[in-house]
Amino acid sequence: MMGRCALVSVTLVLALAPGESRAGSGQTILYWSDSPWPSLMAMRPDGSGRHALLRTPQNAKRPTLSPDGAWIAFDGAPPGKPPLSDFDIQIVRIDGTHRKTVVRSPLVDLDPQWSPDGMRLSFSRWPPTADFRQSSIWIVGRDGRGLQSLGKGQIARWSPDGELLALDVPTGGFGADLFVLDMSSGERRRLLATPQLEQPADWSPDGKRILFTRFYLGGGSDVFVIDVDSSRVRRLTRAPGEDKAAAWSPDGKRVVFTSERTGHEQIFVMNADGSNQRNISRTRSNDAATDWH
Secondary structure, eight states, X not given: OOOOOOOOOOOBOOOOOTTOOOTTSSOOEEEEEOSSXXXXXXXXXXXXXXXXXXXXXXXXXXXXXXXXXXXEEEEEOOTTSOTTSOBEEXXXXXXSOSOEEEEXXXXXXXXXXXXXTSSEEEEEEEOTTOOGGGOEEEEEETXXXXXXXXXXXXXXXXXXXXXXXXXXXXXXXXXXXXXXEETTTOOEEEOXXXXXXXXXXXXXXXXXXXXXXXXXTTSOEEEEEEETXXXXXXXXXXXXXXXXXXXXXXXXXXXXXXXXXXXXXXXXXXXXXXXSXXXXXXXXXXXXXXXXX
């Protein structure tokens, strides 16, 4: 989670060359790369058109694009603080301007996710010890107002209609189970009960399936998908090390995920049934996918 950093004193946004994909076009994968420092990046689904969205002297991780394609939410140390010294919820325009801290606290606030209407952000809050077993889910207006706790849990993901949140809820020890939270009633429905740690990654565009990662007790992880109504589970990856789910393609036909099968984290794309898995990073840095628009 915390990654590496390097001391750099400039903020840089690289302009796209003619013909390159732009965030919001349906052909852009957002990710963060740790080389030479934790930075917000984007590229096409075939790995081309790689470009920086934001580079700062602080860490910047886990980018997600607002529904209108105008803003990126991310977590990291705010301006003026040493890299990796803090994790606050921030937003920045797609062109790298108007960077704002939405939630500032001494706790570990990370993994911001836009509501479908773009008016709110959900995020996970950990204690300073970064113990996920003491995590909680919060929501806040994009202007920083209306901060509200939704209770125990982490890694929340909005359903396409904004009525539900998928999240994992720690169950003691290493485990955490998948739940769905009804935003109107506050009621929670358990989708899975296993000894493993399971984290949601994304809802399918039709709202019928949830992509998630299962972390095994003996180490390693794989990408799975669960049908929300039937709780039927399908395994999509089987590789040594860790495979971690990231997002569906906008048309629901493909999935982007992060894998350590090459010896370090790289971004892979596969068909929605798990076939045709291919590395689109092809770098020596650690790259972690977070969003696809």
